[in-house]
Each structure stands twice: as structure tokens, then as C-alpha cells.
Amino acid sequence: xxxxxxxxxxxxxxxxxxxxxxxxxxxxxxxxxxxxxxxxxxxxxxxxxxxxxxxxxxxxxxxxxxxxxxxxxxxxxxxxxxxxxxxxxxxxxxxxxxxxxxxxxxxxxxxxxxxxxxxxxxxxxxxxxxxxxxxxxxxxxxxxxxxxxxxxxxxxxxxxxxxxxxxxxxxxxxxxxxxxxxxxxxxxxxxxxxxxxxxxxxxxxxxxxxxxxxxxxxxxxxxxxxxxxxxxxxxxxxxxxxxxxxxxxxxxxxxxxxxxxxxxxxxxxxxxxxxxxxxxxxxxxxxxxxxxxxxxxxxxxxxxxxxxxxxxxx
Amino acid sequence: xxxxxxxxxxxxxxxxxxxxxxxxxxxxxxxxxxxxxxxxxxxxxxxxxxxxxxxxxxxxxxxxxxxxxxxxxxxxxxxxxxxxxxxxxxxxxxxxxxxxxxxxxxxxxxxxxxxxxxxxxxxxxxxxxxxxxxxxxxxxxxxxxxxxxxxxxxxxxxxxxxxxxxxxxxxxxxxxxxxxxxxxxxxxxxxxxxxxxxxxxxxxxxxxxxxxxxxxxxxxxxxxxxxxxxxxxxxxxxxxxxxxxxxxxxxxxxxxxxxxxxxxxxxxxxxxxxxxxxxxxxxxxxxxxxxxxxxxxxxxxxxxxxxxxxxxxxxxxxxxxxxxxxxxxxxxxxxxxxxxxxxxxxxxxxxxxxxxxxxxxxxxxxxxxxxxxxxxxxxxxxxxxxxxxxxxxxxxxxxxxxxxxxxxxxxxxxxxxxxxxxxxxxxxxxxxxxxxxxxxxxxxxxxxxxxxxxxxxxxxxxxxxxxxxxxxxxxxxxxxxxxxxxxxxxxxxxxxxxxxx
Numbered sequence: 001x002x003x004x005x006x007x008x009x010x011x012x013x014x015x016x017x018x019x020x021x022x023x024x025x026x027x028x029x030x031x032x033x034x035x036x037x038x039x040x041x042x043x044x045x046x047x048x049x050x051x052x053x054x055x056x057x058x059x060x061x062x063x064x065x066x067x068x069x070x071x072x073x074x075x076x077x078x079x080x081x082x083x084x085x086x087x088x089x090x091x092x093x094x095x096x097x098x099x100x101x102x103x104x105x106x107x108x109x110x111x112x113x114x115x116x117x118x119x120x121x122x123x124x125x126x127x128x129x130x131x132x133x134x135x136x137x138x139x140x141x142x143x144x145x146x147x148x149x150x151x152x153x154x155x156x157x158x159x160x161x162x163x164x165x166x167x168x169x170x171x172x173x174x175x176x177x178x179x180x181x182x183x184x185x186x187x188x189x190x191x192x193x194x195x196x197x198x199x200x201x202x203x204x205x206x207x208x209x210x211x212x213x214x215x216x217x218x219x220x221x222x223x224x225x226x227x228x229x230x231x232x233x234x235x236x237x238x239x240x241x242x243x244x245x246x247x248x249x250x251x252x253x254x255x256x257x258x259x260x261x262x263x264x265x266x267x268x269x270x271x272x273x274x275x276x277x278x279x280x281x282x283x284x285x286x287x288x289x290x291x292x293x294x295x296x297x298x299x300x301x302x303x304x305x306x307x308x309x310x311x312x313x314x
Numbered sequence: 315x316x317x318x319x320x321x322x323x324x325x326x327x328x329x330x331x332x333x334x335x336x337x338x339x340x341x342x343x344x345x346x347x348x349x350x351x352x353x354x355x356x357x358x359x360x361x362x363x364x365x366x367x368x369x370x371x372x373x374x375x376x377x378x379x380x381x382x383x384x385x386x387x388x389x390x391x392x393x394x395x396x397x398x399x400x401x402x403x404x405x406x407x408x409x410x411x412x413x414x415x416x417x418x419x420x421x422x423x424x425x426x427x428x429x430x431x432x433x434x435x436x437x438x439x440x441x442x443x444x445x446x447x448x449x450x451x452x453x454x455x456x457x458x459x460x461x462x463x464x465x466x467x468x469x470x471x472x473x474x475x476x477x478x479x480x481x482x483x484x485x486x487x488x489x490x491x492x493x494x495x496x497x498x499x500x501x502x503x504x505x506x507x508x509x510x511x512x513x514x515x516x517x518x519x520x521x522x523x524x525x526x527x528x529x530x531x532x533x534x535x536x537x538x539x540x541x542x543x544x545x546x547x548x549x550x551x552x553x554x555x556x557x558x559x560x561x562x563x564x565x566x567x568x569x570x571x572x573x574x575x576x577x578x579x580x581x582x583x584x585x586x587x588x589x590x591x592x593x594x595x596x597x598x599x600x601x602x603x604x605x606x607x608x609x610x611x612x613x614x615x616x617x618x619x620x621x622x623x624x625x626x627x628x629x630x631x632x633x634x635x636x637x638x639x640x641x642x643x644x645x646x647x648x649x650x651x652x653x654x655x656x657x658x659x660x661x662x663x664x665x666x667x668x669x670x671x672x673x674x675x676x677x678x679x680x681x682x683x684x685x686x687x688x689x690x691x692x693x694x695x696x697x698x699x700x701x702x703x704x705x706x707x708x709x710x711x712x713x714x715x716x717x718x719x720x721x722x723x724x725x726x727x728x729x730x731x732x733x734x735x736x737x738x739x740x741x742x743x744x745x746x747x748x749x750x751x752x753x754x755x756x757x758x759x760x761x762x763x764x765x766x767x768x769x770x771x772x773x774x775x776x777x778x779x780x781x782x783x784x785x786x787x788x789x790x791x792x793x794x795x796x797x798x799x800x801x802x803x804x805x806x807x808x809x810x811x812x813x814x815x
Contacts, residue, residue: 178685178686178688179681179684179685179686180677180678180681180684180686183674183677183686186663186665186666186670187663187666187670187674190663190664190665190666191659191662191663191664191665191666193656193659193660194659194660194661194662194663194674195663195674196622196642196660197622197642197652197654197660197661198642198663198674198675198728199641199642199643199645199646199647199675200642200674201641201643257665258665
């Protein structure tokens with residue numbers, strides 16, 4: 001009983017515990033300046049995980065986010081000279097469109113989301129390779145600074161990247177908790193058939209959820225691209241696993257309906273602390289994914305709502 | 315021969331069984347009756363080994379036995395015929411009968427199908443079922459599946475030494491009258507091979523079949539009666555612990571409906587093989603009830619009126635508007651409310667608060683500039699909690715934590731607060747205790763007085779007769795007969811059954 005009541009608090013308790021352990025082992029971890037840099041560094045991942053939250057919250061998943069981000073790094077780099085800051089809109093539109101197509105395929109053609117988004121991911125990857133000619137492209141430094149230089153400034157001592165992340169978190173939190181769309185997302189995640197029988201337009205809401213996921217994946221790609229001042233079809237590789245881990249350790253289970261964007265913020269910070277710990281412990285970069293892979297399995301097993309699975313996992 | 319002595323079972327917060335004694339003699343049929351929540355299912359689970367008792371003991375021929383799981387119980391001759399059938403429908407009949415026991419037919423690592431078929435025929439003969447053991451189970455009717463299930467349990471006879479005790483959990487719920495007759499004859503015949511424990515909510519059936527009847531209430535056996543001295547009213551009284559009001563179904567409150575313009579009108583509507591050429595009118599204040607056996611098309615008609623199913627032909631008119639697009643969403647917009655049979659799956663969203671469930675179908679009304687007015691949603695919920703006397707600490711409580719009757723009230727509050735004036739009720743009292751059922755009956759009368767048109771698929775025929783103005787009998791998707799049910803001149807059970815089967 002008590003364990004059930006504690007469950008919603010696990011994510012932040014984990015975060016505090018992990019941060020304390022890392023901080024004791026390496027007191028430099030608590031240095032404010034360094035910490036802010038670490039947080040700023042994790043912003044592209046966070047934005048991607050934020051989008052992923054919507055797909056998982058309705059009980060689906062979006063495996064296309066990393067490839068959408070890859071595609072967007074190329075798009076942003078290629079079209080920066082043409083559109084200036086307007087390239088952000090192009091990127092956002094492309095990502096949203098990809099997400100919406102995944103949503104359409106999932107709801108109207110009855111293809112499970114893990115297949116439809118995987119397939120759309122390959123479409124995006126291929127588009128990125130085609131557009132970039134398989135080369136690493138770089139942005140014109142002056143153009144980049146004129147259009148997006150503000151992203152990396154500071155406001156009142158706070159990196160602007162963190163402010164962008166906070167604004168996005170605020171918007172998505174509002175969407176999730178205060179709008180009919182958010183309520184519908186929750187209903188679909190917690191009891192899809194009841195949502196249908198209450199007359200909700202479930203297909204439409206799901207398509208919107210995947211569109212949001214795709215749109216935020218595009219923003220994530222854009223921020224990352226500007227940060228590294230370039231684009232290529234493999235730039236965002238490695239994000240997908242971390243984004244899923246961030247959502248799940250944050251406390252949004254694969255079965256959906258509980259958790260949400262605040263949980264993902266906590267989950268992303270947990271990923272950040274673990275990454276920092278691995279750097280401190282000198283875990284080789286090639287082995288880090290191994291640890292996150294195992295962590296993912298643990299997070300899924302710990303958060304999944306078995307009563308919803310009806311005893312059958314295929 | 316089989317005996318439970320002073321069996322206790324606790325769950326967090328409840329004592330499900332209190333010092334239960336139960337004896338089954340060789341060749342005896344023991345009946346078990348009780349309301350929902352009386353402890354019948356817990357007791358059965360202990361008998362077939364799914365639960366272990368916390369106190370007391372299980373004895374077979376005077377020796378203590380303890381089962382860790384159903385398999386061990388089976389090895390001691392305890393078999394269970396499940397209410398929700400446990401056959402795997404894409405396997406053949408013989409594969410189902412010997413599921414998990416194929417080792418008896420293995421020769422050099424492969425299954426000898428001929429030997430298995432022969433053995434299966436033997437088992438099927440015991441239940442007098444003349445079907446090919448190679449038949450795929452999905453092609454059998456419900457009654458036949460039930461028999462196969464029984465045959466499966468009877469394989470224990472060859473596999474173990476000692477006596478058999480077979481539990482029958484609501485075996486008649488999916489059968490029609492003739493099939494029930496057949497089953498009863500068979501069970502009586504089989505008493506030479508096994509003893510039976512027969513659990514059903516139909517007291518008349520239990521009375522007919524059993525030698526002795528255990529009556530349970532609140533986790534205790536309140537009485538054991540012999541067939542000769544048993545009487546339905548007495549048993550019912552003991553189950554409930556009080557007299558059932560003669561006006562149980564609120565017949566005295568039934569008022570004639572306005573024979574004005576129809577709220578819902580179906581003309582020659584068909585849906586694939588589910589129902590054909592269905593026509594009827596529903597008027598304001600009318601309670602229209604569909605009766606028929608399982609699969610007679612009752613639910614499909616409700617779902618079509620709501621918009622969850624699209625008919626293949628015919629016209630559906632709701633409030634003088636012909637329905638062209640069949641979607642739940644447009645059903646809701648037309649003022650249709652649907653209370654589905656599967657309350658936990660379709661009725662409400664578990665994991666969402668009471669107030670969120672109440673406004674789920676009408677969020678638009680509580681939205682200003684794209685933002686939900688949570689305060690007014692909660693106010694609405696508080697009003698309805700008071701109005702329908704919903705037992706919940708507050709409107710923020712997760713709906714899944716309420717009792718079945720209160721969950722049903724939340725679902726009704728959802729539609730009534732939205733002003734739905736056509737309410738479709740699919741088994742609204744299923745799984746509710748008697749008090750909660752009466753609340754539902756009261757609400758049906760209230761809605762009817764307020765001019766709401768109600769289409770009902772009732773849990774029992776008595777309920778259908780008691781509640782409705784109009785009864786339409788369905789058989790295999792066709793309308794057989796329409797009855798008017800004014801208080802005092804209601805059709806009898808016999809009238810209905812006569813047209814159902």
C-alpha cells in the first residue's frame with residue numbers, strides 16, 4: 001500500500017539520491033557554473049524527450065525522433081542562408097508533418113506506432129542523407145550568429161538554452177494539464193476504449209500527439225545543429241535511447257496515462273547525472289550505451305502497469 | 315469426502331471468508347449461492363487451489379491437503395469449469411481437452427494424433443457430445459464449448475486415483491433454456507463419476523440441480539438447506555439479510571410515456587450478420603427493453619444507435635435528423651448517452667478523477683479560449699455527487715477506487731449532467747449488489763419521468779419486465795415480438811422465453 005503511494009515520488013527521490021552520491025564522490029559536481037553548463041548541455045535531449053513524452057503518454061512510442069532530428073540538422077544547415085531565422089519554421093513544419101504522418105499511419109491504417117514511427121524514421125534518415133549528399137555540412141558562422149547566436153547567450157546569469165527549455169516545459173505542461181487536448185491524452189493513455197465510448201475523437205488526438213512529438217524532435221535537432229554549427233545525417237545519433245530512458249525513468253510508463261512532461265524533466269536530469277557520473281568514473285564512451293540500455297530495461301520493468309497488459313506480452 | 319473446516323481468508327482491509335465449513339459427499343451436487351461480494355469466488359478459488367486459506371484446513375477423506383496452485387488441486391481430483399471459458403479457440407477440440415497433458419500421447423518425441431483423437435472421443439462420449447475431435451474450437455457454439463470444458467475436466471478421472479470434485483462456476487449464464495436442461499441432465503448423470511459444486515446467481519437453477527445449498531453472506535455461510543426444505547424466498551431473504559421490496563423494480567413509479575414524436579427511430583436497419591431488418595421507435599419517457607439470448611443482437615443495436623457501429627442498410631433517425639455518419643462523437647452531440655456493459659473498460663477511465671470522468675464527454679462546455687475551467691468542472695462534479703449520493707471522499711478521487719455501484723453512478727452523472735435525453739443502458743446492474751441495483755432502478759424511473767428515452771438491455775428477464783414500457787424480443791438478430799408492459803399487464807417470463815428460443 002505504502003509502496004504504491006510512494007511510487008509517484010520515486011523519480012525525484014532517485015534524482016536527489018543520485019546527485020548526492022555523485023556530489024559526495026566529486027564535490028566539484030555541485031559547482032553552480034559547472035552544473036548550469038551540464039544542464040544547458042542536456043537541453044537538446046530534453047526537448048526531444050519532451051516530445052517523446054506525448055507519444056508514450058498515450059500508450060504509444062515514437063522511434064522516429066532521432067532521425068527527424070538528424071534530418072533537421074541538415075535542413076537547418078542547408079536552408080539557413082535562404083531563410084535566416086525563418087528556417088526554424090521550416091524545421092518545425094517538417095518535423096510536425098513527419099509526426100502527423102506517423103500518427104495517421106498508426107490510427108487510420110492500424111500500424112502499431114513502434115513500426116510506423118520506425119519506418120518514418122528511416123524515411124527521415126534517408127531524406128537527411130540525400131539532402132546532405134552524405135557529407136557533414138557546416139553553417140556559415142556569421143549567418144548562424146546573426147540568426148541564432150542569441151540561443152547561447154545568458155540572461156541574468158542563466159544560459160538562454162535553459163530558458164528555452166523552461167519555456168517549452170511550461171507550454172507543454174499547460175497543454176497537458178489545462179487543456180481539453182491534455183485531458184483527452186490522459187484519457188486515451190489510461191483507458192482508450194472508455195475515451196472512444198465517451199465520444200472523444202481519439203484518432204485526431206493521437207495524430208496530434210505524434211505531431212507534437214515530431215515537432216519537438218525537430219526543435220531538438222535545430223538547437224543541436226545550431227549548437228554544433230552544422231548538420232549531418234548522423235549528428236543526433238545516440239539521442240533516441242537516452243530520450244526513451246529519460247521519459248521512462250521520469251515515471252511515464254510505456255502503458256501511458258500517468259506521468260507527463262514534468263516527470264520527463266526529472267528523468268532528463270537523472271540521465272544527466274548518470275552521464276556525469278560515468279565521465280567522472282571514466283567509463284569509456286563506447287560502453288555508456290550499454291549502461292543506458294540496461295537502465296532502460298530496468299526502468300520499463302519498474303514502471304510498467306502490469307494490470308493493463310492482461311498477462312500477454314508479445 | 316471433501317471438506318473445508320473453519321476456513322478464513324483475509325485481504326488487506328477485508329475479511330473475505332470467516333470460518334467457512336463446507337462438505338461435499340460422494341456423488342453429491344452442492345449448490346453455492348450469495349450476492350456479489352458474499353465471498354463465493356474467494357471460496358471457489360480456495361477450493362481449486364488459486365488461493366491458500368489463512369486459517370482452517372482442507373480435508374480429503376479426512377486427510378489434510380494443501381494446494382499451492384490449481385495444478386496440485388487437480389492432482390487431488392479438484393477440477394474447475396470456468397465461467398469465462400478457458401478453451402483456446404484456435405486449437406482443435408482434442409488439443410484443448412489434453413492441453414498440458416500431451417505427454418500421454420507422445421511416441422518418439424512426436425504426438426500420436428490418432429491415439430489422442432480416440433481418447434478425446436472417449437471423453438466427449440462422457441458428456442454426450444458427438445463432434446469430431448479434430449474440429450477447431452472456434453467453430454463450436456457456446457453450449458458445445460461448455461461441454462468440451464466439462465470433458466476436459468473429466469479427463470481427471472483417468473489421470474488420478476480417488477474421487478473427483480468439479481466446480482461449475484455460473485455454467486448456465488451463456489446457455490439458453492434447452493441447453494440448460496441438457497447440462498442439468500448430464501450433470502445428474504455424471505454424479506456416478508464425480509461430485510459437483512454448482513455456483514450460480516440464479517437461485518431457481520441452483521435449487522433445481524443441487525442436493526444441498528450453501529447460502530453465503532458477507533464471507534460467512536449463513537445457512538445450509540436441503541433440497542426438500544428449500545424455498546426461493548427464504549434463500550433470497552438470507553442472502554440479502556432483508557426482504558426484497560415487492561416494488562423492487564419501482565413499478566408503482568412507472569408512468570405512461572408521451573406518445574409524441576419519436577426520439578430515435580430505426581427503419582429496416584441491418585448490420586452484417588449481427589441483426590437484420592430492425593425497426594422501432596423510442597419516445598420521450600419510454601423505457602424500451604431488448605431481450606434475447608447472448609448474441610441475439612441486443613448490444614449491437616445499442617452500439618448502432620450510439621454511433622459505434624455503422625449499419626449496412628436501413629435508416630436511423632435521431633430527433634428527426636437522419637444519421638449519416640456513425641461516430642460516437644456525433645452520437646454524443648445528438649444527446650445520446652451510452653452506459654456500456656464493460657464498465658471498467660468502456661464505462662469510465664480508471665486512473666482519472668471522478669470530475670474528469672464526468673466531464674470527459676462534454677469538455678467543450680467547460681473550456682474558455684482553449685483552457686479548461688477546472689473549478690467549474692469540479693463544482694459540477696460536487697453537485698452530481700450530492701444529487702446521486704455517490705459515495706466518494708471527494709471529486710478528485712480516482713474512479714477506479716469506487717465501488718461498482720458508485721462507478722455506475724459516475725457514468726450516469728456524466729450523461730445526465732451533459733443533458734443527454736436518450737440513454738442507452740447495457741446491463742447497467744451487472745455485478746452490482748442489491749442496494750446499488752435499486753439505486754439504478756430509481757434513477758431509471760427518475761430519468762424516464764424527466765422525459766428521457768431509455769433503451770435497456772437488462773441483466774435478467776425479471777429486470778426487463780419490471781422496468782420497461784416496451785419489450786422487444788430478439789432472436790438471432792431478428793425482432794420476434796413486441797410487448798407492451800403497462801404495470802399490471804406485463805408479459806410473463808414464459809411469454810418472453812417462448813419467443814427467445
